[in-house]
Amino acid sequence: xxxxxxVMVSILxxxxxxxDLRTMRIPNGLTVAFAVGGIVYQLLGxxxxxxxxxxxxxxxxxxxxxxxxxxxxxGGGDVKWFGAFGIWAGPYITLKLLVLSxxxxxxxxxxxxxxxxxxxxxxxxxxxxxxxxHPSAGGRAVQFPFMLAVxxxxxxxxxxx
Numbered sequence: 001x002x003x004x005x006x007v008m009v010s011i012l013x014x015x016x017x018x019x020d021l022r023t024m025r026i027p028n029g030l031t032v033a034f035a036v037g038g039i040v041y042q043l044l045g046x047x048x049x050x051x052x053x054x055x056x057x058x059x060x061x062x063x064x065x066x067x068x069x070x071x072x073x074x075g076g077g078d079v080k081w082f083g084a085f086g087i088w089a090g091p092y093i094t095l096k097l098l099v100l101s102x103x104x105x106x107x108x109x110x111x112x113x114x115x116x117x118x119x120x121x122x123x124x125x126x127x128x129x130x131x132x133x134h135p136s137a138g139g140r141a142v143q144f145p146f147m148l149a150v151x152x153x154x155x156x157x158x159x160x161x
Contacts, residue, residue, distance in 0.1 A: 097157050
């Protein structure tokens with residue numbers, strides 16, 4: 001990944017995290033702007049082949065997350081965010097980030113389940129939870145922003161080269 005692409009996807013990640021953690025939404029304006037910028041970058045920098053590579057990257061992010069979205073496991077903004085990321089980064093890096101993010105999300109979900117255990121529940125209730133139903137309360141309404149899992153996935157991706 002070139003320095004320019006790294007800078008752009010890092011800005012996309014920071015903006016996506018900022019909005020998702022604050023509002024549990026990733027605005028269309030953000031994802032569309034980065035998607036259009038990625039298409040322009042791929043076309044000007046790499047021609048039609050680059051545009052095809054960007055399209056393959058977008059599909060690598062959009063298709064699996066769209067399926068998860070249809071099952072209610074992820075929001076539409078996250079789907080579009082991964083599409084925009086894929087245009088810049090290409091399919092291979094996008095799929096690697098997707099797998100890492102899902103693994104981190106699973107780890108977060110396990111930690112949230114631990115907060116339901118009788119001995120830990122009282123301590124867990126003291127934690128502030130700004131994203132809907134508190135994890136210690138139980139039920140299926142517990143949510144967390146997916147960017148909470150994407151950010152450490154991205155850092156892991158960078159650390160592993």
